Amino acid sequence: MAASPRAFVLRHTRLRPVPGLEEVRLHLAGEVLPLWRAVQLETNDPHADLPYWAFAWVGGLAIGRYLREHPEVVAGRRVFDLASGSGLCALAAMHAGAADATASDIDPCAAASIALNARENGCRVAVVRRDVLDEAPPDSDVILAGDCWYDAGLAGRVLPWLRQARDRGIDVLVGDPGRRYLPTAELVELASYEVRTTTELEDLDRSQGRVFALRPA
């Protein structure tokens, strides 16, 4: 990337409150396709990933709503936000009283976006840019996984990793609208919220976001 990821995020987003979760403010984009094109040009990679980090996804929005209603799930606890994108779930956890939060994402712009968003929210969030799915789950109390089930390859790696975390006694929360690779048989639904999203990403501007725990082994 020619520009620094931080400069790129700042150039292509605007800081705004998250619809339905206004206590969290994120650097968000309005349109996906022009931004995706800008990422492809900037990285010189026609196969560059979507700029996930520039949007609040349905799964993350649902987790945010759940943590607002149930702060005791994270209050005073160590939280790890897998596939963090903008940092949405980590920031919602910090607003709910988490002791600390770590956000992981493999996209350099996501890492820059999380750092910028943490600062704007007055929260400290540690950022991990390596692929943690190749490692044992982190030493944390709660893992949040917002909108991770959109891709077969990723879904196939996330599930065993989350199982491993659960088996070590870590609470796992999954947020998702019911995407194709969601492993429903392994999940117990905890709550469901109508969330405001954008037709830039979804077919409707409102979507049902659901929050799940991983079924005990």
Ligand SMILES: C[S@@+](CC[C@H](N)C(=O)[O-])C[C@H]1O[C@@H](n2cnc3c(N)ncnc32)[C@H](O)[C@@H]1O
């Ligand atoms: C659909 S976005 C969800 C973002 C956020 N959790 C939310 O709900 O708004 C999925 C994110 O997963 C990230 N991702 C993909 N593979 C990953 C991996 N192996 N480790 C960490 N993050 C990954 C992508 O870069 C992207 O930011």
